[in-house]
Amino acid sequence: MKKIINKKNLAILLTVLTGVLLIYNIFFSNAEVEALSKYGSRGSEVTQIQTKLKRWGYYNGSIDGIYGSQTVEAVKYFQRKNGLSVDGIAGPKTLQTMGIYSSSNSSSSSSTSSSSNVTLLAKLIYGEARGEPYTGQVAVGAVVLNRVKHSSFPNTVSGVVYQSGAFDAVSDGQINLTPDSSAKKAAQDAINGWDPSYGSIYYFNPATATNKWIWSRPHTVTIGKHRFCK
Numbered sequence: 001m002k003k004i005i006n007k008k009n010l011a012i013l014l015t016v017l018t019g020v021l022l023i024y025n026i027f028f029s030n031a032e033v034e035a036l037s038k039y040g041s042r043g044s045e046v047t048q049i050q051t052k053l054k055r056w057g058y059y060n061g062s063i064d065g066i067y068g069s070q071t072v073e074a075v076k077y078f079q080r081k082n083g084l085s086v087d088g089i090a091g092p093k094t095l096q097t098m099g100i101y102s103s104s105n106s107s108s109s110s111s112t113s114s115s116s117n118v119t120l121l122a123k124l125i126y127g128e129a130r131g132e133p134y135t136g137q138v139a140v141g142a143v144v145l146n147r148v149k150h151s152s153f154p155n156t157v158s159g160v161v162y163q164s165g166a167f168d169a170v171s172d173g174q175i176n177l178t179p180d181s182s183a184k185k186a187a188q189d190a191i192n193g194w195d196p197s198y199g200s201i202y203y204f205n206p207a208t209a210t211n212k213w214i215w216s217r218p219h220t221v222t223i224g225k226h227r228f229c230k
Contacts, residue, residue, distance in 0.1 A: 037090040041067040048100050049090055053078055055154065057164030083176035099158030117157045121187035124161050126179035127169025134182060136223035139197040141190030143228065146201050197221065200228035
């Protein structure tokens with residue numbers, strides 16, 4: 001004979017199910033937090049962090065995949081230089097700025113990557129070329145993207161932008177300024193394929209340049225105050 005579930009038993013069952021769902025949400029919420037790298041973490045994400053920070057001049061330790069005190073200090077240094085909350089933890093914003101996307105957010109990493117590239121490129125364009133002709137702003141963005149494709153440079157937008165000594169706007173903190181609509185549009189145009197620099201991987205202002213080597217690079221075009229070259 002089948003047992004009939006009365007209202008009391010149904011209420012108990014619903015209560016139990018609610019409790020199970022609550023525990024499930026708490027567990028997986030904490031799992032996402034734990035997936036972010038911090039002191040004591042180990043693994044491939046830590047290796048990526050150390051590799052990028054070392055390439056950009058923020059980290060001098062071994063690339064061993066262990067999030068130790070040196071890595072914490074390097075992350076803090078990176079956070080200070082890039083207008084992030086300084087806590088030594090590679091959380092979502094820090095990972096995004098580095099061009100690293102946590103496995104917990106892998107399902108949306110491609111769209112996040114695209115939007116973050118536009119934002120970062122716009123910030124660089126604004127810091128390096130605000131006041132320049134619009135074509136010149138797009139050309140600065142194109143130089144970054146040309147470097148991404150070039151074997152001599154990092155292969156991500158964030159890697160190129162934050163490469164040690166590559167751009168004055170990063171060195172002096174102007175990368176942290178809020179870009180205007182012109183810089184944002186220029187970044188999108190560059191990402192969409194417009195390259196007024198004609199494949200250049202360098203540019204400089206002839207009126208202020210002190211590096212003699214840069215003058216030896218093959219000249220492609222001059223736009224506004226910037227001379228673009230390969």
